[in-house]
Amino acid sequence: MSNSNKEKDSNAPKFKFNAYWIYGAIFLVLIAVQFFNSGDLATKSISKNEFTEVLEDNDISKIVVVNNNIAQIFIKEEAIKKERYQKLVNSTFYRKGTFLYEYNFGDLQNFENDVEKIRNEKDLNFDLKNESRTSMFDTIIGFLPFIILIAIWLFFMRRMSGGGSGAGGGGQIFNIGKSKAKLFDKDTKVKTTFENVAGLEGAKEEVQEIVDFLKNPEKYTSLGGKIPKGALLVGPPGTGKTLLAKAVAGEAEVPFFSLSGSDFVEMFVGVGASRVRDLFKQAAQKSPSIIFIDEIDAIGRARGKNSMTGGNDERENTLNQLLTEMDGFGTDTNVIVLAATNRADVLDSALMRAGRFDRQIYVDLPNINERKEIFEVHIKPLKLADDVNIEFLAQQTPGFSGADIANMCNEAALIAARTGKKAIHHQDFLDAVDRIVGGLEKKNKVITPKEKKVIAFHEAGHATVSWMLEHAAPLVKVTIVPRGQSLGAAWYLPAERMIVQTEQMLDEMCATMGGRAAEKIIFNKISTGALSDLEKVTKQARAMVTVYGLNDKVGNITYYDSSGNDSFVKPYSDDTAKKIDTEISKMIEAQYERAIELLENNKEKLTILAELLLEKEVIFKDDLQKIFGKRPFEEVEEKIERIIEEEVKVPPVINKTEE
Template identity: 45%
Template sequence: MQNNKKSPKNNPNNFFNQNPLITFAIFSVVVILLFKALVGENSSMEGQTGSKRTQQVSYSEFKELVSNKTLNKVEIGQTFIRAKSTDGTLYTTRIVKGDTELVKELDKQGIDYSGFSETNWFTEMFGWLFPFLIIMALWMFFAGRMQKSMGNGILGMGGSKNMVNSEKPKTKFDDVAGVEEAKEEVQEIVDFLKHPGRYVEIGAKIPKGVLLVGSPGTGKTLLAKAVAGEADVPFFSVTGSSFIEMFVGVGAARVRDLFEQAKKDSPSIIFIDEIDAIGKSRAAGGMMGGNDEREQTLNQLLSEMDGFGTDTPVIILAATNRPETLDQALMRPGRFDRQVLVDKPDFEGRIKILKVHTKGVKMDDDVELEEVARLTAGLAGADLANVVNEAALLAGRKNQKTVKQQDLFESVERALAGLAKKSRRINPKEKKIVAYHESGHALLAETTKGAKQVSKVSIVPRGLAALGYTLNKPEEDKFMMQRHELWAEVDVLLGGRAAEQVFIGEISTGAGNDLERATDIIKSMVQTYGMTDVAGLMVMEKSRQSFLGPQGGSSREYSDKLAQDADEFIKASLDEHYKAVVARLEEYRGAIEDMVKLLYKKENITGEEVRNIILDFEKENGIESKVQEHINEIEDELKEDASMSEKESKVDEQ
C-alpha cells in the first residue's frame, strides 16, 4: 500500500522549507560557533607541533610553570594565554586583567613570548555579513506574512483564493421558508445550471446577474446557497468589502482572479454579499481621492460581467439592503438585469419559518406556532430563528424537557421590548407613574377605532431605558395605514402623558419619546401623505427614500408661510387630540384604577385581562361598549381577509 504521509523534508508547511534564508543563517551561526570552539583556540601551536595534548590550568599554576622554566614559548591573546612546554604539551589559561608582572617574569626567565589574534578571517567576515543576513531574514519573514494575508503574487496583490469561500452547499429550497415568490424567481436559474443546453438551443438568454434585495435577516444569503445546493454546483461566496485594500489595483486583480476560478469550475455561482461596498454610484461624488480603488474595482466587475456570453454557465448573485445606492451601470440589462425582492415574511411565511427552525427543537404538545407568528409581525427570518433559540435557552435554564408556549411568548417579548431588568429596582413613586402611564396607553388602544389591540402591559423594566411597556401588535399584516388609523395611533401615544396628568396631577419625562413619535406622524400626514388641508395634495418635503424607508435629510421647497401654517396645524392637532384623550381617561377613570391595581399585584397583565376590565367597567356604568365595537371591527377585517384567501386558493386550484 502506498504511503501518502509526507516526510518533514518534503512537507511544504515545514518551517525550514518556507524560510530558507533563516535556515541558512541558523546553520551558519552553528558552524561558526563549532569551528571557533573546536579549532580556533589551539590551531596555531597545534599546527607547529602536531601535538594533541592540551591542558587548561589556572593562572597561578601557569605562573608557577613560568617560574620553573617549564615553558619555552608563550602566546598572549586578548582573553587567554596559550603556551608550549619543553615536552610538547600545550597549556591554556585565562588572562587576569591588570597583572603586569607576567611579562617581567617571562623576560627574567628568558622565555620567548609574543601576541596573537584570537579571531581569523572567517569569523571577521561573518561579523560583517551577519547584520545583513539578519535584515534579509526579517524582510523575508514579513514578506511571507503579507503574502499569506493578501493572497498570491508580488506581496500577495491580485490573489483571491484566501478571501473566497468555495463550497458545494447542502442547503435546499426546503430549508428556505417564507420567501416563496423569491424562490420562484430564482428557480429558472437552477434549471439553467442543470440543463444549460436546453436554453441555448431555443435561443433564450438567461440573466447574467441576479440582485437579491431585502432588509437584513430576511434570508438573502440562505437563498443564494439554496440555489447552488439545488443545482449542485460550486458556490464562490465573497463579501464586497474584501475586494478593497490599501493598494490601488488589488481589488480589480481580485475580481479577475475570482471570475477566472468560477469559469474554470463552471457551471458555478458567484455570490457577492453586501455588494454596495464596491458598487456605490459613481455619480454621487463618493468616489474621489482615496476611494479611487473602489472605482477601479467596480469598473473591473462591470467589464468581467460583460466578458462572458449568455451561454457561459456562470451566474452572479449579489445581495444588498441598499439598492438605491448602487451604480446604474450595474443595474442595466446584461449585468444585474433581474432584481428579486426577499421581503419580510407575512403571517403564513412566519409559520413556515418557525416550523423550519423548530425541527430540531423539542416542542411541547401545547405549542401553537400560529399564535407566535401572529405576535411577530414585522420580524425577519433571522429574528424568528433567534426567537426559537431564545425559547429553547429559557426552557433549558428552567430544567424543562421541552419548550412550552410560555417560553416562546417570553422570547417574543425579549425580541420586541428587550431583556427584562428584574434587578433594576424603581421606587414606589416612579412605579406608580409607570403603572398609570402604561394603563393610559392600553385603555386608548382598546377603546379607539383603528388602533392596534393590546397583547401585554408590563411595569417590569426592559431594555436600556424602558421602565414599562405596552405591546400592541396587529392581528394581521398591514402594508399601509388609513388616516383614521394614524389618528388612532396618535391618541394611543398621547394616552400615557394624559394619564399622568389626570391621575398623578403632574407630568414627567417618561412621555418624551411618545410625543416625538406623535409629532412625526402628524408631520408626515401634512408634508408627505397629503391627508390635511394645510398643503392639500402638495408634497412639502421629498425625503431621500431607500429600501428601508426615509434616510434623513430633505430639501425645503415651500414658503415660510406654508411652514408656519404646518407648524400651527401640528400644534393645534396635538392639543385637540390631547384634550379628547384626557376626556376619555376621565370617562374610564374606574377602569384605569382597576388596571393599575392589577399591575401592582402581578406586574404583567395580558391584553385579554385589559379588555375584560374595560368591558366590566362599561357594563357596570352603562357605557356603550367601545371595546366591543373595536373587537367587532377587527373580527370583520379578519373574516374579510380569510374570505379573500379562500377565493385566491380556489383560483390557484383552477
C-alpha cells in the same frame, strides 16, 4: 475501530506543513556548522609563558595568525602523543589536522619579533602565516537588525493580505492581487438546500430559476434566450439573503465562488481591481459557475458622491473593473453573479442596469405564514412542551426577521434552561419576545410607590384608548415591570397591512397619546415618561404631512426623495415649512384631546385597570375583557369573516397600488 476512536481521530489536530520550519531548520544547520567547524570545542587558550614553553620544545608544526590578534597553534603529529597534549586531546572534540591551542598575543609586530628570535636561537622548524577570516555568525549578527526589519515587514504584509487564505494563495505577499473567494464545488459539498430556507417563496422561485439556467441551459438558449448576468438580493438585515445564496450553492451543482465585498478592499493601489479580474478569470475557467458577493455595497457605492479623493479612488477603480467584467467586451461566459445588500439605495446606477444585475430580488420581512414556517425550521432541534402554540407565536412576532426568530427560539431555550425546566414551554417563548423587544428585566431598579402609580395609569391609558378605537392594534398585554430603558410597556398585535389609511394612522396616534392623557386626567400633571410616545407620534404626523400627502392643508404633495439626494436640500419654502409645522402640531393636539375625551368617559374603568396593574404588574387581554367587555369592532369583524367563508368565492380584481 470504535466510533468514539474515529471521532477522536477526526477531531485530533491535523498535521500542517509550515514554510517557516524550513527557514528555522536552515538557521539551526548554519549555527551547528559554524559551531562545530570553529574548533572552539577542541582548543585551549594559553598564556605567554605556556606558548614560549611549547615553542622552545619544538612541538609546533604551524602558527596561523588570524586577523592580526590571535595565533592558532598546530602541534606536530609525533609530539601530540606527549602526555601534556593527550590530556587536552582526550577531554575535547579535537580532530586531526586542527589547531590545539589559541594564543591572544596583543601586538602583532612584537609577537613576530619574539617568535623569530626564538626560532633563530633554537633552530626551530615551523611555518608562520597570517590570515584574515570572517565568522558567518558574526556576519549574521551584523546584519541582524536588517533581518529583523525584513521579517517584521513580511509578517505585516501577510497579515494585511489575508494571512495566507483565499484561492490561489491570496495571502502571500507576491499573490496579493489574487482573488480571496472561497470555492464550493463537488469536493466541498454545501449541506444547505432550498428545503432549509423557510418562507421567501417568491425569492426562492426566482433563484431556483437561475439554478435551472445553469443545470439545463439548452432549455432556454434553444429558444434564443440568454442566461442572465446577475441577480441582486435586496432586503432588510436578517431576512435570509446570505442563507438563500448558501442554498443556491447547495442546489446548483456547479462551482460556486463566495466572498464579501470587503475582500476586494486593500490598502495597496490596484489590488481591488486585480482581485476582480482574477475572480472572474477563475470563474470563467470553471464555467458554468456562480459568483456570490455578500455586502456588495462595500465596493458598489455610487461613484462621485461624497468622495474626497476624486476619480482615482481605489474603491471606484474596483467598481469600474467589476462593471467591465460583468458586461464588457469578451464577457460571454456562463458566469452568473449573485450579490446581497441591504443598502440598494446607495449602489451605482451603472451596476443596477439591465445587462449587469438583470434581476433585483426583494427579500422582504416574512408575513405570518412565512413566520410560522420559519418557526417550524428553528424549533426542530428544540425539546418542546405540549403547550407551545406556533401559530400564536407567529401572530405575536410581526416585523420579526428570520434571524430574529432564530434568536427568539434560542433565547427561549436559554430561559427554560435557566429556570431548570426539562422542556421549553409556551411562556418561555413569550418571555423571549419580552427579552428581545423590551430588554432585560431590571429587578433591582428602585421605583417609588408614587412613580409606580404614575407608570400604572400611563400604561392603563394606552390600553384603554386602544381598546376603544376601531383601527388601533389589539392589545396583548400590559406590564409595569421595567425592562431595558422602559419603565413599562403595552404590547399590541398590529394588523399586517399593505396600505394604511388616514383613519388608521390617526387611531394609532390617539392610542399612543393615551398614556400622557391618563396622567393629565388622574394627576392633572404630565411627566417625562411619554418621551418615546411623543417621538413616535411626531414621526407619524410628519410622515402623514410630508411623505404620504394625507393632510388637506398641505395637499397631495410628497417631499420624500427615494434616491436619498435631498439630505442637504430643503425641498419646500419657508412658508410651507411653517404650514407643515402647524399642521403637525394641530394633528397631534387633536388626537391628544380625543384621547382625553375617551378617558374622561371611561375614567372609572381606567382606575380599575390601573389598580389591577399595580396589583399584578402584568395583565392580559382577558383582564381587559372582564373590565371593558368585548370590543364591538371584533364582533363585527368576526361576523364579516363568517359571511365571507359561507359565500362563494369570486376571483378578485387586481389593481396595482403603490405602497
